[in-house]
Amino acid sequence: MDNTVENExxxxxxxxxxxxxxxxxxxxxxxxxxxxxxxxxxxxxxxGETLGLVGESGCGKTTTARCILRALDPTDGEILFRTGAGxxxxxxxxxxxxVRPLRREMQMIFQDPFASxxxxxxxxxxxxxxxxxIDGVKDREERTERVAELLRLVGLRPEYMQRFPHAFSGxxxxxxxxxxxxxxxxxxxxxxxxxxxxxxxxxxxVLNLMLRLQEELHLTYLFVAHDLSVVKHICDxxxxxxxxxxxxxxxxxKLFYQPKHPYTAALMSSVPVAxxxxxxxxxxxxxxxxxxxxxxxxxxFHPRCPHAVDVCSEEPPALEEISPNHYVSCHRVYELxxxxxxxxxxxx
Numbered sequence: 001m002d003n004t005v006e007n008e009x010x011x012x013x014x015x016x017x018x019x020x021x022x023x024x025x026x027x028x029x030x031x032x033x034x035x036x037x038x039x040x041x042x043x044x045x046x047x048g049e050t051l052g053l054v055g056e057s058g059c060g061k062t063t064t065a066r067c068i069l070r071a072l073d074p075t076d077g078e079i080l081f082r083t084g085a086g087x088x089x090x091x092x093x094x095x096x097x098x099v100r101p102l103r104r105e106m107q108m109i110f111q112d113p114f115a116s117x118x119x120x121x122x123x124x125x126x127x128x129x130x131x132x133x134i135d136g137v138k139d140r141e142e143r144t145e146r147v148a149e150l151l152r153l154v155g156l157r158p159e160y161m162q163r164f165p166h167a168f169s170g171x172x173x174x175x176x177x178x179x180x181x182x183x184x185x186x187x188x189x190x191x192x193x194x195x196x197x198x199x200x201x202x203x204x205x206v207l208n209l210m211l212r213l214q215e216e217l218h219l220t221y222l223f224v225a226h227d228l229s230v231v232k233h234i235c236d237x238x239x240x241x242x243x244x245x246x247x248x249x250x251x252x253x254k255l256f257y258q259p260k261h262p263y264t265a266a267l268m269s270s271v272p273v274a275x276x277x278x279x280x281x282x283x284x285x286x287x288x289x290x291x292x293x294x295x296x297x298x299x300x301f302h303p304r305c306p307h308a309v310d311v312c313s314e315e316p317p318a319l320e321e322i323s324p325n326h327y328v329s330c331h332r333v334y335e336l337x338x339x340x341x342x343x344x345x346x347x348x
Contacts, residue, residue: 009082010044011220012068012188017041017077017092019060019067023293035293037063039244041077042319045188050214050221052235052252054228054267056289060244061224065190067092068222069106070099081106084187103134107181111193113173117165123176124161127151130183150179154209171202175209182217190222195230207234228271232256237325240264243300244292246319250326260328260337262305299331307332 018041020034038060045051053061066072068079070091079091084105091102107130110116117126127150128143137143148158154175165173174194181189191210195203211234213219225231231238232252239249240263248261259265266285287304290296296303302312311331319329330336 009088011047011082012222013044013078013080014064014068015042015078015080017064017067017079018075019063019072020075033293035291036244036295037292038067038074039292039295041241041244041246043239043246043249045220045222047082047187047220048214048218049236050223050234052231052238053222053224053241054226054231054238055241057226058289058292059241060292061226061241062192064241065108065192065222065224069108069190070094070102071108081188100134103130104184105187107184107186107189109174109177109181109189109191109194112197113170113177114165116177117173119165122162122164123147123151126165126176127180127183130180134184146183147179150182153182153213154179169202170198171205174198174206178206178209178213182213185217186219188220188222190224192224193226194223196225196227203230210234228256228268240267243290243295245300245329246327247301247329248327249319254326260322260326260333261301261330262307262336263301299329307336 017038018036019038020036022031023033023035024030025032041060041064043051043053053064055061063072067074068091074092077092080088081091081102082088083102089098089102091099094102121129124144124147127147128137131137131143131146144161147161151158151160156172156175156179160168165176168176177194194210195206198206207230210221214221221234223231223235235252237249237251238255240247240255240261242263248255248259248264250260255264256268259268285304290300290303296313298311298313298315299305299308299317302308305312309332315331317329317331319327320333321327322333
């Protein structure tokens with residue numbers, strides 16, 4: 001799908017995205033069910049902004065990110081990306097030969113910097129690899145100059161180019177991963193929990209680096225995380241996932257201080273704060289997260305929701321815009337808001 005688009009259209013728009021993994025049993029490996037890792041996800045990212053994707057472990061955040069980059073082939077849905085040439089392409093249906101050129105504009109920062117670096121390659125070869133593989137830059141001197149420029153950009157010394165990954169600290173390795181992601185001048189960078197493996201002090205340095213690079217290079221981020229304090233610091237808008245579905249999307253401040261979905265409210269109230277009054281008001285969720293291989297009927301959250309009624313177990317709620325840029329998937333969102341029990345605002 002190729003169309004000329006206007007400037008106000010988002011850089012990335014995901015519509016009804018699904019990713020099901022088959023469950024096979026028996027000698028003939030017959031498919032007996034599916035794990036609904038991503039189930040009818042809708043989201044968009046405007047150019048130059050940072051969208052946070054949060055939720056409990058196993059909710060489908062990373063799978064969504066990998067589908068967007070076509071590291072995984074989606075089961076269904078659309079992934080509309082606006083290229084630098086002003087065309088919209090559906091990444092979900094592109095043949096592999098046409099996906100490869102898009103790697104210049106869509107790159108990923110991985111969670112574990114050491115696991116994502118080849119221990120047999122030095123820093124020069126690691127950062128220059130995308131230039132050689134995707135852009136076909138054969139001139140080694142040209143690649144060396146570009147790598148030196150990238151290393152300075154992320155706060156590393158060019159003299160380190162002949163060193164191997166084991167010689168660097170965790171924070172330095174993540175800077176190397178960021179430099180490699182920027183090698184092709186991408187427009188969209190998907191960061192899959194890029195600071196969760198780092199010490200807190202190093203986390204702040206890497207986050208500030210990402211913010212500076214975004215401003216200087218006009219980058220757009222999809223920031224996958226489970227640490228809400230990090231999300232609050234770096235993201236413009238936040239999307240909350242629960243068992244493969246989107247339950248709420250809103251600007252960061254509104255989501256943190258005025259959550260409308262009961263799950264979002266519970267998530268925000270779980271953030272530790274230095275106020276004993278707020279701490280005593282926390283109401284932990286009862287029950288366990290349902291399996292995406294056998295989700296409940298209706299709203300997936302209803303078995304754990306303290307405000308659930310009959311309709312919640314019978315019909316899945318639609319993702320509805322209740323105010324500008326604020327989307328909620330809940331049958332009772334207006335009732336709860338009128339009753340003043342829609343959410344528990346987080347502390348400043």
